[in-house]
Amino acid sequence: DTAVSQTPKYLVTQMGNDKSIKCEQNLGHDTMYWYKQDSKKFLKIMFSYNNKELIINETVPNRFSPKSPDKAHLNLHINSLELGDSAVYFCASSQLAYYNEQFFGPGTRLTVL
Amino acid sequence: QQPVQSPQAVILREGEDAVINCSSSKALYSVHWYRQKHGEAPVFLMILLKGGEQKGHEKISASFNEKKQQSSLYLTASQLSYSGTYFCGTEGGAQKLVFGQGTRLTINP
Numbered sequence: 657d658t659a660v661s662q663t664p665k666y667l668v669t670q671m672g673n674d675k676s677i678k679c680e681q682n683l684g685h686d687t688m689y690w691y692k693q694d695s696k697k698f699l700k701i702m703f704s705y706n707n708k709e710l711i712i713n714e715t716v717p718n719r720f721s722p723k724s725p726d727k728a729h730l731n732l733h734i735n736s737l738e739l740g741d742s743a744v745y746f747c748a749s750s751q752l753a754y755y756n757e758q759f760f761g762p763g764t765r766l767t768v769l
Numbered sequence: 770q771q772p773v774q775s776p777q778a779v780i781l782r783e784g785e786d787a788v789i790n791c792s793s794s795k796a797l798y799s800v801h802w803y804r805q806k807h808g809e810a811p812v813f814l815m816i817l818l819k820g821g822e823q824k825g826h827e828k829i830s831a832s833f834n835e836k837k838q839q840s841s842l843y844l845t846a847s848q849l850s851y852s853g854t855y856f857c858g859t860e861g862g863a864q865k866l867v868f869g870q871g872t873r874l875t876i877n878p
Contacts, residue, residue, distance in 0.1 A: 699811065699856060699868040712865050746810060755799050755818060755860065760810035 659683050660761035662747050668767045669737055676733045677764045679747030687711075688730040689758065690722060691746040699746075705730055737768045770794055772859045774869035781876050786845045789872045791857030793838040800833050800840040801858040801866055804851075811856060814842070844874070852876045 660681045669675055681688065689712075690702040704712040705724045719735040730747060747761040772793040779787055791800060799818045802825070803811040815825030817833035817840055825831070830843045838859075844851055854873050858866035 697805075697854060697871050699871075701865050701867075704865065712863075714865075755816065757813040757816065757824070758801075758803075758866070759813070762810050 660747060660749055660759050662745075662761040662764050664764060665762060666765050666767075668769065670769055671737055671739060673737050674733070674735045675737060675766070676731055677745055677747075677766075679730045679732070679761055681728055681747075681749040681759070681761075683749055683751075683759060685749040685751050685759075686727050687750050687752065688724065688727070689748040689750075690730065690732050691748060691760075693744045693746060693763070695743070703730075703732075734766075737766075739768050742766055742768045771867055772857055772869040774855075774857055774872045776872060777870070778873040779875070781847050781874070783847060783849060783876055783878050785847055786843070787847060787874060789842040789844070789855050789857075789874070791840045791842075791859070791869055793859045793861070795838065795859070795861040797833075797835065797838050797859050797861050799860045800831075801860070802829070802831060802840075802842050803856045803858065803868075804853045805856065805871075806853040814855075847874075847876050849876050849878065 663678050687706045689704045693699045703722045708724045721733045724730045744763045746763045748758040750756045750758045775790045802814040805811040833840045854871045856868045858868045
């Protein structure tokens with residue numbers, strides 16, 4: 657069984673479109689994260705949720721909106737996609753908080769044309 | 770602030786040792802190490818907590834100098850499977866990891 661799964665794995669879309677990425681974890685963790693990894697491999701946190709509550713919201717444009725329907729799921733919706741949004745987006749989860757091991761999903765490679 | 774890793778890249782022959790360093794300008798509560806292979810997700814290696822506690826894989830060793838806000842990852846008798854990009858992530862009280870720029874490790878036979 658996959659611990660942290662993301663869909664889709666690849667996403668190619670036009671500028672201006674709206675898209676969503678879904679994430680699910682079956683580890684029973686209560687904290688989930690979204691990270692963005694750019695073309696230079698820089699890995700940066702975007703959001704974190706603890707038990708469906710938003711804990712961290714980095715300086716991310718309002719076009720990005722996370723939603724956590726329950727503690728096993730964390731989705732990311734992106735409005736009005738821009739070229740600079742092209743990156744690999746990783747979902748991750750951990751037990752309790754940041755000082756425990758984070759399990760990363762396989763990533764979603766988003767390409768905006 | 771983003772921690773600084775050194776070196777940026779290293780090439781070894783199988784069996785050789787390597788040290789990867791991570792330095793922060795902020796006081797730290799913990800340092801985390803992850804390895805990412807090309808096209809894959811980062812995978813946890815180790816956490817070093819303020820006060821000396823460590824959690825991680827038995828075959829990986831690392832150190833954390835709290836006073837200097839520095840950590841080092843020690844890879845001994847390297848194997849081909851050690852190849853990848855190593856990231857340190859630092860946590861300084863804001864409940865989030867800030868990752869360094871990565872160190873690319875290549876192990877040749």
